[in-house]
Amino acid sequence: MSGVNINNLQNTFQRAMNLSGSPGAVSTSPTQSFMDALPRRMSTSKHIKTLKPFSTGDMKILLLENVNETAISIFKEQGYQVEFYKAALPEEELIEKIKDVHAIGIRSKTKLSAKILEHANNLVVIGCFCIGTNQVDLTYATQHGIAVFNSPFSNSRSVAELVIAEIISLARQLGDRSIELHTGTWNKVSHKCWEVRGKTLGIIGYGHIGSQLSVLAEAMGLHVLYYDTVTIMALGTAKQVPTLDELLNKSDFVTCHVPATPETKNMLSAPQFAAMKDGAYVINASRGTVIDIPALVAACKCGKIAGAALDVYPNEPGKNGEGVFNNELNSWTSEFVSLPNIILTPHIGGSTEEAQSSIGVEVATSLTKYINEGNSVGSVNFPEVSLRSLDYDQENTVRVLYIHHNVPGVLKTVNNILSNHNIEKQFSDSNGDIAYLMADISSVDQSDIKDIYTQLNQTESKISIRLLY
């Protein structure tokens, strides 16, 4: 065995930008046989030698929730088979559709629970064309060797700008004035309408969105306080406060920018509303679970809270249209909409042309690089592993992608299997219970490939294997 090079972390972050390299792919879930996993058609790509029988044309991608056209064109350029839907699919239909796809692209509505994912026989990768990944059972995906990617900040600016609009709209009761005039009532008032200059904005969660909002808010003359579970450098003259209560006591506007987690569920409920200043405003463009909406309704009804803007809800519909917002599931709706100064938007925080097109490019690029090269840099659940692009023009070279349980002795076992060939380069990294090994081997005959696969498939620690060539 020669040329073994287990790279360290630093020198693996080079990301080959050439997306046109189109390797064939063999993939299996742990229950599939090698032959089951073989795509059937001969390759037509100029990047694949005729002895290489697989084609990117065999890759099937299911795109839901109106994923941006930039993504569709990247996938089509690769020759993948793309099935596209504007809305989320009902559970039964999703279970049917997910059975034979290799990749799926979703946004915030599609729940990829274990119940759904257990039907995904060929799934290699999930693309969340959004920031949040709470809709995916990440534990199940990881344990089954399915990589998950998202777009960590392509829509942050759009959300921050929406919140700025809401701060002013609430302070000036814009929603109510507009509705009144739409229905023929002229109501010119200044009572309890305020400038935002000099007021205090309390940001819960000072991540990508919260910190971007902080900068915009300060530019309008707001003072910014923020609360976060980790210590984060303040931008501008914003100040981190040590407790949520302190933020609530001191803020005129309170806005939530935390992920949906067990800890953030009902983070703002009756005691937190009680702790706020009289006449404060509440904004939530994070996730519907973060605010206890019935408690918010009660706080608005008694005048403690002077107005609220919600973009997200515990039960959101999977498609657009009249009557799809299920009032039975959202029992608070009728009471809430009759209150003054309540702005309700249909989860549009990240819905701008700019955000959607850049998310489309970013996530589609990540998926393509993972499918074609095994590059997992940026994955939310996988160790980040990459090697420089495989030279598909070089005869008899195979890239081995081996996802396995993170237990001792795996490298030795795998390298024993690969040792009859020349290991050109190799990289391995782990993340909790799983690890990912990538190796380029040369001097591999077509007849060796099945043998390598069979041997790797018999290793105890294997979760899933792909051979690219």
Ligand SMILES: NC(=O)C1=CN([C@@H]2O[C@H](COP(=O)(O)OP(=O)(O)OC[C@H]3O[C@@H](n4cnc5c(N)ncnc54)[C@H](O)[C@@H]3O)[C@@H](O)[C@H]2O)C=CC1
């Ligand atoms: N309305 C919309 O269309 C959109 C909504 N979102 C939601 O906004 C959320 C935040 O997005 P980013 O700012 O990009 O996330 P991020 O991960 O950059 O920041 C989240 C911040 O919340 C903090 N945090 C987590 N748990 C906390 C807790 N219990 N208490 C206090 N702080 C806590 C984290 O330390 C982190 O600093 C996303 O998870 C997503 O659910 C994101 C994009 C669009």
Ligand SMILES: O=C(O)C(=O)COP(=O)(O)O
């Ligand atoms: O990016 C996020 O997490 C969002 O909430 C945006 O979701 P969407 O893509 O609009 O379904």
